[in-house]
Amino acid sequence: MRVLVADAFEPSGLDALADAGCEVVYRPQAKDQALVDQVAAVAPDVLIVRSTKVPAAVLAAAPLKLVVRAGAGYNTIDVAAASRLGIYVSNCPGKNSIAVAELAFALIAALDRRVADNVADLRAGVWNKAEYGKARGLYGRTLGLIGLGGIGSAMVPRAHAFGMPVVAWSRSLTDQRASELGVTRVGSPAEVARACDVVSVHLALNGHTRGLLNADFFAQLRDGAYFINTSRGEVIDEAALAAAVRDKGVRAGLDVFADEPAGGRGEFHPAIVDLPGVYGTHHIGASTQQAQLAIADEAVRIVRVFAQTGTVPNVVNLARATPATCTVVIRHLDRPGVLAAALDVISRAGLNVQEMENVVFEGGEAAVARINVEGSLRPSLVSAIRGHDSVLDVQVIDATPA
Known part of the structure; x- marks a missing residue:
């Protein structure tokens, strides 16, 4: 089985694919038209990507059988086009949950202690203990979670370790599951906003969640609340968040943005990061060595099972129901x-x-x-x-x- 890996991938994963009998072609810089050309030239059975976008032109360039997203989401892949062409799409859910939760909490603590501003002033030769010695503290503050999948669930024990009670909303959250996790279930994102001092977002991007957190949501946030997004930039109305930062003193920690550069480097200057009280990171939530090793292992497992059995673990684009009568x-x-x-x-x-x-x-x-x-x-x-x-x-x- 020929496998084209078109993104940065752990060397251990490349070796494991080869040990599984795959012919591996590693082209981590192939993007856009270059990726179309590589797929056409290599004619792989399997394409593995991480952040590289896979549009319909890539899927149609060769008789692909499977696309594996080495990560939790799959919004960078044209899943509808893959389904039309009979190409499986699979992902690696849950393998980066701890890494993303760690970054989300790093942003929460950094906002509370204004760590980035402290560092910037020190580097500029400014000592301002009087200003920066005014943190609120996190103990006893309520954390609200929007989305309670693998990452959202990983946030709960970390919040409890900080002494923070948790309220949560998710479409799939039941009273029983909420009780097992030790959280309070509420009925809508707006209820989370009203109940919390800190809100952290952990939603997959789909038709239900795109733009879900809009001006109405941010109107419900408490003045001075902290807002964290480590999921996808498109789930929020960025202009509405900016207005909440300006008008309500909301502080925001953002690891994700709409229209991010496709590669690891590039020019990018979203206006919201110029606002006081907004901290931004570079979509690095899953970028720990631990997470990447776990994701590589899972991607290899998916390819190995597919090669041996023809079935695809974690497949995301099979019909949930058919017209069978x-x-x-x-x-x-x-x-x-x-x-x-x-x-x-x-x-x-x-x-x-x-x-x-x-x-x-x-x-x-x-x-x-x-x-x-x-x-x-x-x-x-x-x-x-x-x-x-x-x-x-x-x-x-x-x-x-x-």
């Missing part, structure tokens, strides 16, 4: 041609197979096939399938909701 369950003797005959009956009737599996019983004498079909299986078709010498029984189960 019934399931045909066929118990049969495990002999050549049985399923081919059944599928021929279904095909000649103009019905579309959505999914199917065939499970063999112990001993290898018999098997059961489950075929999900879009359309109605008439009694005559069931009889035609049942008429095969090696078919033991046929059952049709209605798959439409009651």
